[in-house]
Amino acid sequence: MSFDLVFFGGTGDLTWRKLMPALFQAFRHGKLPDGGRILAVARDERTDAEYRAFIKERFVEVDRSKQPSDEEFAKFAELLHYRRMDLSKPDDYQGLKEWIDARNADTAVLYLATSPHLFPQICEQLGAAKLNGPHIRVVLEKPLGHDLASAQEINRVVKSVFAEKQAFRIDHYLGKPSVQNLMALRFGNALFEPLWRRESIANIQITLAESLGVGTRGDFYDRTGTLRDMVQNHALQLLTMIAMEPPATNDADAIRDEKLKVLRSLKPFTRESVARDVVRGQYRAGNIDGRAVPGYLDEVKVPAGSHTETFLALRTEVQNWRWAGVPFYIRTGKRLAARDAQIVINFRPVPHPIFGGPNRANQLIIKLQPEDGLELTLQAAKGGLGSQGAAEQLSTVSLDLDFDKAFPTDRVGAYERLLLDAIAGRLNLFVRSDEQEQAWRWVGPILDAWANDSEPPRSYAAGSWGPAAASSLIARDGFAWAEEE
Template sequence: MSFDLVFFGGTGDLTWRKLMPALFQAWRHGKLPAHGRILAVARDDRDDAGYRAWLKDRLQEAESAKRPSEEEFARFSELIHYLRMDLSQPTDYQRLKEWLAARNADTVVIYLATSPHLFPSICEQLGACGLNHDRVRVVLEKPLGHDLASAQEINRVVRSVFSEQQALRIDHYLGKPSVQNLMALRFGNVLFEPLWRRESIANIQITLAESIGVGTRGDFYDRTGALRDMIQNHALQLLTMIAMEPPSSANADAIRDEKLKVLRSLKPFDAISVARDVVRGQYRAGNVEGHAAVGYIEENKVPPGSHTETFVALRCEIQNWRWAGVPFYLRTGKRLAQRQAEIVVNFKATPHPIFPGPNAANKLVIKLQPEDGLELQLLAAKGTSSGAEHEALSPVSLDLDFDKAFPTNRVGAYERMLLDALAGRLNLFVRSDEQEQAWRWVEPILEAWSAQPNGLRPYAAGTWGPPAASALVARDGFAWAEEEC
């Protein structure tokens, strides 16, 4: 299969930090289809050689194990080309069309690694010059819109040019190996499915924690905030994967239909429940992993007195037969104690304790980053007591490290998503109705915050967020995973 992969925003952070390194790894692993070209599009005045030299310097900033050698980059860079474009000029789109037509590849994937406000105009221009034929797919990066209305408008324009099968809305968390193994864990094994319901599960916690601050993205982040940046997309997608019903098949739409049902079953928020069940915070100066860290409002490009949240914790419920009464806790934040993304499924304790000590419970920890694996915490007797009728139980862990279990050519999230986009596999991409339903659910939170802008709770950088986040979980008699004894 011949392909052309076009990156709008070819000199942007996303392209050189994530997309090009992912493509290089796919090429290094021998997974990139043969007969391909990669075209970077940007406004800078460069040629192919100039862009390759620029990219080579950028790739040296990758982890040492992922950096190309001189010989590797020389061969990989033969795929890479550059085209200077002004995205507002129809004549430049015509030049792009001519460049693509010179070879007439089997598949053309156009990746919009630009600001989302440019998506509608780019798609309209692509349609106007005929770059929306059935061999073309367009990939849309998040955040897709700023609220429900803007998301609907972007989708309206995109649908006027591309079919739903051609428009791939990416959420790179869905490409993480551990998230992929959620499907295998639930629907490929008989062990867990009988327990995956309200009768056996006490609560589920989803944590997406970052130890870094906003860095050089202060102006972007201040317009976005943690709710839009992480909860509306990543956290809700993980929730749907955990809570969905078994699909009728592995077909993309069968899976996405079940995910949509979960989003539609989420109990809606109003002003009262937002005040009760949602905590928003903003980091102040502190110490992160042994290094001093400034507060959010001291960060570069953040306006003084900003009310943008850098932390969100919320409690939600799914109103259906399987999950009625089970609390789901979602949490994300910048400048937290450590970088960690995980899903913790806390099972209920045994109904009648016969062993001394606390009546502890089992838990399943699905590790997304920095580790990648599963940990099942069971209870067992140490076998060290003598003369005791019963010995207190202690927790033991069954640990699965996916990198060790599958050591050969593990595929990263963006690598997987790019390969799927080229192959036309839609399972990991978000359908427009899913994305709009997620906005519909978070919008009452945004509206309540807009009416009460002074509700931010401060937390010191290097902690796990405001104390109110712990109180949110404690109210139900539970605790966040790191707070448990």
């Protein structure tokens, strides 16, 4: 299948740091379809050769195992092209159309790796240039909007130019192999489905923790914050995949219909419940891996006295028959104790313990990063005798599955998978507009409450697990975060 893949924002961080390395891996693995061209567009003047040299220089920042040899890059670079474009000028879009039409590839994927405020302008210009035919797809990078109103405006413009099946709203967490295995775990095995409900599960915890700070992105991050950057998209998408009902088929819309039902079933926030069930924090100076790091207010381009949150923990519920009364906890933040993304399913303890010692419950841990796998904790007897000759107390043992070891040759990175899916037209791992808008609708009361709250976020030391109030939030229900148990 021949294809053209066009990156708007072709010299930006996202393109050279994430997208080009992902495309090279697809090329190295032999998964990139033959007959492809990759075009970067940006404002400055460059030749194809200069752009190829620009990308090659930046590949040194990629993980060493993923860096190309000179021979590999030379072959990959044959696919790379560059075109100067002013995104406000209609003539430049006509020039792009002529470049695409000259070859008439089977499909053209237009990836908007720009600031989201440019999405409406770009889409309107694409429509005016007739760059919206049925063989064309548009990929929209997150964050899509700043709130519900801005998200709706972006979607309005996109829908005025492209059909919904042509719009690929990307959330790179959905491309992670471990997230895809969450679907396989639930709907490809009979073992867990009878237990995947309120009668068997006590609580569910989603943790998306980073040890890094905001770095040089202080101006962007201060306009965004953790709620917009991580919860409205990544965390809620994970929650829907945990809580959704089995779809009738593996069709994209069947899956997204069920995810939307979960979003609509989330317990709505009020001003009172935001104060009770949401904790926002901001990191101060501390230590990460034995190294002193600055606080958020001391980072580059962060304004003095900023109230932007770098940490968030919340409690919610899915108000339907399957999950009624089961608390879902979300926790995410920067400069935390470890880089750790996981989902913890805490099952209920046995109803009548007959062994001595604490009545520990089973736990299923779905590891997203840095490891990729599953861990199931069980209770087992060591087989010895206690001091009175009775069977000794039970001990916790783990069944641990490392997907990288189980499938050493078949692992595909998140952006690699999503780019290949966009080229192939597979929408399963992309977000539909009504999902996205419902997620904004749900977080809206939190944003509104904070906008009217003069209190700053709670302070926490870099290298910790966030404010103490996050532990108190979950302790109210008699539970603890996984690392505190």
